[in-house]
Amino acid sequence: MSPQPDLYWAQLRQVKAGALYMRLYRNRLARQVQAVELVKAIGSSGAIAGWVIWSDLPLLWSGIIAAAQLLDALKGVFPFAKLHRAASDLTVAMEIIWIDADAEWTDIYAGRLTDQEINKRLQKLRRLVLEAENKHFPDGFETDAKLATLAEQETRSYLKVTYEEEVKP
Secondary structure, eight states: OOSHHHHHHHHHHHHHHHHHHHHHHHHHHHHHHHHHHHHHHHHHHHHHHHHHHOTTOHHHHHHHHHHHHHHHHHTTTSHHHHHHHHHHHHHHHHHHHHHHHHHHHHHHHTTOSOHHHHHHHHHHHHHHHHHHHHHHOTTOOOOOHHHHHHHHHHHHHHHHHHHTTTTOO
């Protein structure tokens, strides 16, 4: 048996791990975005309520409200807000790539493709992943070791359940 199916399987595994990593990364960034939204809402609403109750400190309350409004205006500038948008988009792109690659794997595993066809599809798969990463993170990003380990564990579990080990070449 040629090494082409093994090479495609290894790349397919990397695509799944990449998709899972990006989902985990997106979720972590979402918590940071939600924290900013919570601070903004509490600050603004709390200041208005405080102003109503303790009207003798209007400068303090108006300052808190102004700070909350400034936070709202700048939320798109925070690095994690931009990263969250990029991670959300890349998560979708990676899942679409995974779905297509998984469908191709069915043909590869069934032996319906020649080594040359597998090689072309492998090359295409690698290019699609690179293009998606460059589109959504043109400056790249630093991976987090803990998230990468978790994504790898989830990938192993997913592939074991989905393919029951006997599908791996």
